Every structure is written in structure tokens, then in C-alpha cells.
Amino acid sequence: MHEVIIDSAGQIRTVYSDALAPTLAKLGAVSIARASMVEPGAGGWLADLAAVRGPVLGPFALRAEALAAEVKWLLDAGTPIPTGGK
């Protein structure tokens, strides 16, 4: 499932997905920016959401858990636009 937000100014934002890329390209000029980093750290995998002024999540035993947690956080936070992004 993918969430796409059209804000009150008409700008679209979504967590990037290859599946939606061709659709988004039909709407206008697309910009893509990194929202998080998933790296091994003390005690397991960490998801660092500093690029969207978010927390560091984890540690998680599995990388896949960290990836899922970061996506959930992004969606729950309304898909914030990364600092330095448009």
C-alpha cells in the first residue's frame, strides 16, 4: 500500500516507490531526497531519520525490521519532506 499526499498548495509528496514513479512523472517535476539512513550500530540495526528532523529508531535485530520501522514512522509523521529537499 502506498500513501500519496497532495498538500493544500497542490504539491505532491510520498515515500518513494519504483511502482509509483511512472505515475508521478506524469504529474510534473519530480524531486527525490533521502529521508533516512539504515546502518548497523550498537546492538543492532538503526534507522536514523535526522534528514526529516526525526528520531533514531532501534536497535533492531534485523535490517528488514529497521526498514519497516522507518517507513511506518514516515507515514505516521505525514511523510515530511527531507531538509534540503523541495
Place this chain on the structure above:
Amino acid sequence: MSHVATVDVRVTDLEAMKEACAALGLKFMEGQKSYRFYSSGWQDDSPVPDGLFETAEETARVRAMSKADRIKRMNEVLGKCDHAIRVPGAEYEIGLKSRADGSYSVTYDWYGSGGRAILTALGGEKAPKLVQEYANAKLKSEARRYGHIIESEERMADGSIKLRLLAGRY
């Protein structure tokens, strides 16, 4: 390792624009070649707006003209369009003018009483409500074309629209 994609929406699809107009209670006037604005024409009492001309360079060039040349140039452009939009209760109209890149500019006169109803209906000088409804219609249309299923559409308290899509083939 996620990324966020943003899209600065460009108006290119007249069918989606017609849907947007219907959603806002506006009347799309297909093929109407002029739109009503201040009857005395451009008075040069406000800045030349962004987006009226095809390029930022042309906008800057017009802004740098002498007042007399700028008034002449502006009145060559304003009031002419490829399609128009009527807002109930508004004296003036909105013009859609095609650009070389296939998109349309959205232009209207928001100055004074004649344009106030348009300003209110569109949510601001850059017509955010119209762009938002256009984006919603166009996104759903393209999503269906690529085989995605639109699971839900939610109007949020902050004025945004949230669509949930189930990805199909692509």
C-alpha cells in the same frame, strides 16, 4: 533507506482540469480565447507576476522595461488564453494559456472587487485549490492507467488530500 519524492505539479491535462473545476463548482469554458479582467487593462500598479511568461528570463526582461513598454507588453498578453474558467459570482475569469512545453499557465486578475471571488475560490494568487484538485484528478487518472487501485481518498484537517494506492503492474 527510504526516500521522499515530491512533485511540483504542472497543468497538462484538460480532462483532469475539467474534473478539478467540477469539484470546485467552477465552469470550464473549452476553447474560449479570452478571459475577462480589469476593463482598463494593465495599469502597472502591481508587480509582473511569476509564471505569466514562458521563462523566468522573459519575466525579468518585462520587469526591467520602461513603464510604457511594460504596459504595452502586458496588455498584449493579458486577457488572451486557450481556455477559460468561470467562477460563479466573479466578474473576472481565469485564463489557461498553453506553453511551448505542453503545460498550461493559469492566469487571472485578483486585484480589486472583480477578482476577489476568484481569489477566494482558488485559495490564493497561485490558485492552490485549483492545482490541488487538478493534481488529485490527474493522479487518480494516471494511477488507474498504470494498473494501480485507489483504496481510499481522505480529506485531512490541514487541507491536504491523502490517497492510498495499491500498486498494480507498472
